[in-house]
Amino acid sequence: xxxxxRSQRLVDMTHFLLEKPHELLPLSLFADRYGSAKSSISEDxxxxxxxxxxxxxxxxxxxxxxxxxxxxxxxxxxxxxxSFIAELCQMLEQSDRILPGGYLYxxxxxxxxxxxxxxxxxxxxxxxxxxxxxVMTVETKGIPLAYATAGQLGLPVILVRRDHKVTxxxxxxxxxxxxxxxxxxxxxxxxxxxxxxxxxLIVDDFMKMGGTIRGMVDLLGEFGAQVAGVGVxxxxxxxxxxxxxxxxxxxxxxxxxxxxxxxxxxxxxxxYFAGRAQ
Amino acid sequence: xxxxxRSQRLVDMTHFLLEKPHELLPLSLFADRYGSAKSSISEDxxxxxxxxxxxxxxxxxxxxxxxxxxxxxxxxxxxxxxSFIAELCQMLEQSDRILPGGYLYxxxxxxxxxxxxxxxxxxxxxxxxxxxxxVMTVETKGIPLAYATAGQLGLPVILVRRDHKVTxxxxxxxxxxxxxxxxxxxxxxxxxxxxxxxxxLIVDDFMKMGGTIRGMVDLLGEFGAQVAGVGVxxxxxxxxxxxxxxxxxxxxxxxxxxxxxxxxxxxxxxxYFAGRAQ
Numbered sequence: 001x002x003x004x005x006r007s008q009r010l011v012d013m014t015h016f017l018l019e020k021p022h023e024l025l026p027l028s029l030f031a032d033r034y035g036s037a038k039s040s041i042s043e044d045x046x047x048x049x050x051x052x053x054x055x056x057x058x059x060x061x062x063x064x065x066x067x068x069x070x071x072x073x074x075x076x077x078x079x080x081x082x083s084f085i086a087e088l089c090q091m092l093e094q095s096d097r098i099l100p101g102g103y104l105y106x107x108x109x110x111x112x113x114x115x116x117x118x119x120x121x122x123x124x125x126x127x128x129x130x131x132x133x134x135v136m137t138v139e140t141k142g143i144p145l146a147y148a149t150a151g152q153l154g155l156p157v158i159l160v161r162r163d164h165k166v167t168x169x170x171x172x173x174x175x176x177x178x179x180x181x182x183x184x185x186x187x188x189x190x191x192x193x194x195x196x197x198x199x200x201l202i203v204d205d206f207m208k209m210g211g212t213i214r215g216m217v218d219l220l221g222e223f224g225a226q227v228a229g230v231g232v233x234x235x236x237x238x239x240x241x242x243x244x245x246x247x248x249x250x251x252x253x254x255x256x257x258x259x260x261x262x263x264x265x266x267x268x269x270x271x272y273f274a275g276r277a278q
Numbered sequence: 279x280x281x282x283x284r285s286q287r288l289v290d291m292t293h294f295l296l297e298k299p300h301e302l303l304p305l306s307l308f309a310d311r312y313g314s315a316k317s318s319i320s321e322d323x324x325x326x327x328x329x330x331x332x333x334x335x336x337x338x339x340x341x342x343x344x345x346x347x348x349x350x351x352x353x354x355x356x357x358x359x360x361s362f363i364a365e366l367c368q369m370l371e372q373s374d375r376i377l378p379g380g381y382l383y384x385x386x387x388x389x390x391x392x393x394x395x396x397x398x399x400x401x402x403x404x405x406x407x408x409x410x411x412x413v414m415t416v417e418t419k420g421i422p423l424a425y426a427t428a429g430q431l432g433l434p435v436i437l438v439r440r441d442h443k444v445t446x447x448x449x450x451x452x453x454x455x456x457x458x459x460x461x462x463x464x465x466x467x468x469x470x471x472x473x474x475x476x477x478x479l480i481v482d483d484f485m486k487m488g489g490t491i492r493g494m495v496d497l498l499g500e501f502g503a504q505v506a507g508v509g510v511x512x513x514x515x516x517x518x519x520x521x522x523x524x525x526x527x528x529x530x531x532x533x534x535x536x537x538x539x540x541x542x543x544x545x546x547x548x549x550y551f552a553g554r555a556q
Contacts, residue, residue, distance in 0.1 A: 151391035
């Protein structure tokens, strides 16, 4: 790489750090990359740190010593988080989302990578400081959110399938009760997918009674793995919370009554700001 | 936002541009954000442009006039592309991927957001300059690649389902022949998901005879939409290419013989560098 001026180095380093969240990058990597002294690199990083942390875009952690370096932990600023959640609520309240049976069409929202990216950053922010080894979801609609979250955390995604596929090798299957309809379903996870004692963040697009997520919790039990947390994009309010199969989770949006006759949907912020996210 | 120095502005602007690929950002947005003159912003952008384009990280397009602004088009530098493809081949050649029936376990690769991010950037780079309105894939394993590609292109993802779900509203279903086994399957797409005359980039994780992708092409036909291109992570070589149901595509990796007895897999670069990607 040709010798860059400080202004140019700052652009390149910002790009480099943003592409590798949660990765420990030794100062020597930058020193070699730019043919600069480590002291100059430290000054550059101090400027980047000031901007990132000043704007609430994330933390730049510096670890001293031979094994040291710098690590970027992305976060979403609180004001951006609340305006994003408000925007989500507004989009969900569009009356043409109501489908027969009172279901809500959400595929257009879930289909926008920029929205998923922000939602994933928000869930990653909510679990800041929690020790996590992997992000888990069950196919299909939670997948983009799980990848966005895992990308922000620098972690792999473990994908639970609805049935056992030949391309997954030997697998563990469990049955679970879907709370809303009390119907029995199966989910299955490749034996290779998860190491024992892993700490796993469960992510999904939608939760009502929590039966599907409860199924993933049980599946983790089968692998001797642990739940590090649960994050959902939308929780649907239930008549009696005691009926819910799961109580400890972070939600971005809470969906109230869907009045299919009057075509009114009410959505308001989930427990993101109320709960452990603080 | 408090007044920033040039060095600080460069960090913030780089972050801002990287988060919004393909979005036209007016200079006044930056001028307001930093309380700076447009002339200073133009100078900042010139520095960023020089670094981005010098390193092959993408293009910074400047559009003059009242409706003008700046737009970041991400690209992957050619040297990074070839080392990434070589790395993919190496990972795919690990003999413990072989499953009964000669299938290959790929879920660990597909489960790494950083790998999907790079693969998506590569496919986006391959279709640089092609007019595209949306990225389409069929559940399940192609989803992360489709989102990564669409994210780089600033486009929505259209997700085809294997069966018709209540949460999708009215849908169009078609039958298709899966080439490898000549078996009949169904795929289905919500009527709301796709506008007529849309130009669609089809993305998938794996292609052998091309039957699944052919199904998506047929589905596009049902919606009066057009194929803008096809990108796959891995193509599997076939004995006679004439049997393939699809000939115009971009692949990152080409999978040769899988010798289940000797436990040997051969993978080499796909047509990314050979074909239209140039």
